[in-house]
Amino acid sequence: MAGVAFGLLLLLIVAFLSFDYIAKKILEGRIERATGFRTSVGNLNIGFKNATVEMTDLVLRNPRGFDDQTFLEMPDLHIEYDRDALRSGKIHLKIVRINLRKVHLVENQGGVSNVDALQKQPKSAARSIPTTAQTNQISPGFVFDGIDRMDVSLGSIEFTSQRTPEKNLRQDFAVTNEVFNNLKTDLDFQTAGVVLILKAGLSGALDLDTLFQTGSRAGKKNKKPARDASKPSGLVRTNSPNTR
Secondary structure, eight states: OHHHHHHHHHHHHHHHHTHHHHHHHHHHHHHHHHHOSEEEOSEEEEETTTTEEEEEEEEEEOOTTSOSOEEEEEEEEEEEEOHHHHHTTEEEEEEEEEEEEEEEEEEOTTSOBHHHHHHTSOHHHHTTSOOOOTTOEEETTEEEEEEEEEEEEEEEEEEEESSOGGGOEEEEEEEEEEEEEEEOSHHHHHHHHHHHHHHHOHHHHHHHHHHHHHHHSTTOOOOOOOOOTTSOOOEEEOSSOOOO
């Protein structure tokens, strides 16, 4: 009897110590099913005692049909949540810190972009990650109740065409620790997005719009007025695909 009890205790200890690893694997699987992008997470630490979630080195890689290149790199995501609010069915985040190092748009030889592949994911797969409704309900029994402080760092966005390499572009943002307070509504988040674009530079925002139009539809010609060459820009044209 003592041996059985000891065995159960040992299993509980192993399960407790393996909780973060199991949660990480579940998270990787859910993101892959929802996006179709191969997903890896460096570490996931769920702190019940201090009400935190820390994730490092999130990487999404392109699905089949594209070169083995990275779509997204997020070195750091740190969340501190309100435990009392959670008990009452509210997702109230005290602190969110996001470091998005890189987003890489790729157009394959057939003229299809990895973003197009993402948008074509089956609806059943997309449901594996809850979406925010107009009522702020993000999953059954839970309502989004805002973010007190959000700290955002942005690196760069790239577009690589395996079909026409002369279209390759890179936009550097160099936004570090930009802080937003009291985000609750869609308008709050939209305003934060505009501020981030302006921080990257107005000319950079125009270049980013060009970059997205370049990669969104193969074969479409987008006529845009020429940008004033005297204005600074983070846009860099690259002639060879990034093989990272």
